[in-house]
Amino acid sequence: MFRVALAPRDLQTFKADFFKALAHPVRIRVLEIVRGSERTVQELQEALGLDQSTVSQQLAVLRAKHVVRARKQGTTVRYTVVDPLVGELLDVARRLFNSQLTGTQTLLRELRRETRRQVRR
């Protein structure tokens, strides 16, 4: 028998795949909605103003990368974030963007609004 030494490369690939899941505007918006509480696809559609197909497609990507989990209930499906650390990750990311965006006014305003919204909830 022989040992298959898994290169550290594979670990980084795994990590990269995870970040790939976050590397899309719609998917980020989905996560920021879903991280608060479980949501149906319909709710997501409305919140995002996107059609059913698009939302389902992006949810499929998030599912494939194990960022999000689906719970079927009759004919509707509810989504949650698999790990609360995903939320924490998004928070750190927000802080990061906040410090990076200093100087670009419009985006900053957006960011602030988002932060307030989250605190209030």
Added chain:
Amino acid sequence: MFRVALAPRDLQTFKADFFKALAHPVRIRVLEIVRGSERTVQELQEALGLDQSTVSQQLAVLRAKHVVRARKQGTTVRYTVVDPLVGELLDVARRLFNSQLTGTQTLLRELRRETRRQVRR
């Protein structure tokens, strides 16, 4: 102060672009080296076992997304992470992977080794 080269259409796009920068195994490895201390391209080449062109290329991506900053000094160029929060982000990500990988032995072992290495430093 910091200036975004291409004004992104909206905030989520900006965020997505940032995560895109992390969505590549080599770039993650680069960041995990560079986050500790400033490194020359040469040092990175050696540490990664990759050729000059590849390393420079990935550094270019990280630069374009403002994750990393270059400091030229004579003929050599030293790279640093722009914001220490990037390091924090990687830490949260590591915790996340750690909890996700429970059950896949080999990758877990790799992950542990990495964590130890970092603590020790």
Added chain:
DNA sequence: TGTGTATATAGCGTTATTCAAATATAGTGT
């Protein structure tokens, strides 16, 4: 000026992601 060294960029074929439209599945009520 010329040569060597460190780093960056261009060109290009291959693969992966995206977007939108169409179609498929699965559950519920009649």
Added chain:
DNA sequence: ACACTATATTTGAATAACGCTATATACACA
């Protein structure tokens, strides 16, 4: 069985990211 609703998957064309090789730039020093 049929129709209706909620969600998922497939398809295909457009675009972006990759990996590799070759070439370019920029600096140092003789």
